Amino acid sequence: MESSRARRGRRAHPAGSRPLLYGALATAVVLGATAMGTAYVKARAHSGVRAVSSAASPSASATESEEASVEPVARPTTDYDELLASAMKAVDVPDGAEVSVAVLDLESGASATHGDGAFDTASIVKVDILAALLLQAQDEGRQLTAAEEAYATAMIEHSDNASASRLWSAIGEAEGLDAANERFGLTGTEGGDGMLWGLTQTTAADQLRLLRQVFGEDSELTGASRTYLRGLMERIAVDQRWGVSAAGGGSGWALKNGWLPRTATGLWDINSVGRVTVDGRACLVAVLSDGNATQAKGISLVEAAAVAAVSVFVGQDASASEAPVSATASS
Incomplete structure (x- = not known):
């Protein structure tokens, strides 16, 4: 047509x-x-x-x-808190006792926390006291005096309580500690009343933040202040070399422990904070516990928790060991 x-x-x-x-x-x-x-x-x-x-x-x-484009595939993320919670299932926590732990892998910057309760610091607060003193000295543009250095050495290496009380007064007691901790980034720590520095309240996460101030590079403390404080934590008296150091197989550690029998209950607060190095990998670890029937049982719990925490980042077969210590002293 x-x-x-x-x-x-x-x-x-x-x-x-x-x-x-x-x-x-x-x-x-x-x-x-x-x-x-x-x-x-x-x-x-x-x-x-x-x-x-x-x-x-x-x-x-x-x-x-549009047809040629491919949707990007998101990389799976690791939930380290979940891994730590799983590792802690293998830790035997006695009835009535409580434990909280936090760990940071210095190489990757990844961290994990298990438990968020507040605990008495006992003598681990001595690291905080010295950090606050060093920060105040920096602000004043001065070095520690000979007397302050003597107190600091006795307080950290031997956990001397009288020296801790001298430096607690020197920093302005709880008010001075809290002011320093605000600059350190601690959010869950409150200084003890009056001269009761051992009853300062803290969390494992906060103790990890404090350890980063001592062992990390991004810190309010100068390099010289950090080196000084780390050096004292590496020279702890032999009878106090327990706690988080168990996760490092007994070598490559820097730590401070705290132990305190509570008069009202007869139960023990047992704490340990520091740095351990395993297979060339450094981790910061903070373990807090209370309600322990004896000091020895508390130490065993803290060490087992430290081993579990480090295992999240470093594969190892190390097991916690119980060190003989006096069950009558407090620090």
Whole structure:
């Protein structure tokens, strides 16, 4: 059947003019375009990409780009808190006792915490007292005096309580400690009333923050202050080398322990904080506990928790060991 366009062309041109030539040219163009289109579709099909007609899509290139794009696959993240909780299932926590632990892998910066309760510090607060004293000395642009250094050595290496009381007074007791801790980034620690520095309340997470001030680079303490405090923690008296050091196999540690029998209950607060190095990997560890029937049982609990905490970042078969210590002293 003759198209309407052909009829219009016949009316516009008399017989013997050039419409036949135009018709031939038009036919050639249509055939050529059809052949090119067929070749393009075959080529696209051969390459594995679905051909889309321009009539169906206003932007063929945009459609092709969308088809070629691949959604990024999110990398799985490690829940270290969950790993620590799982590791702590192997730790035997006696009835009535409570324990909280926090650990930081210094190499990766990853950390984990198990338990968020507040505990008495006992003598682990002595690290905090010295850190506060060093911060105040820095602000005053001075070094520690000979007397302050003597008190600091006795307080950290031998856990001497009289020396701790001298330096507690020197920093302004709880008010001075709390002011320093605000700058250190501690949020769950409150200094003890009056001279009761051993009843300062803290959390494992806060003790980890304090350890980062001592052993990390991003600190309010100068390099010299950090080196000084770390050195004292590496020279703890032999009879006090228990606690988080158990996670390091007895070597490569710096620590401070605290132990306190509560008069009202007869139960023990046993705590340990510090740095251990296992297979060349350094971890900061803080373990707090209370409600322990004896000092020895509390030490065993703290060491088992420290081993579990470090195992989150360092594979090891180390087991906690119980060190013989006096069950009558407090610190």
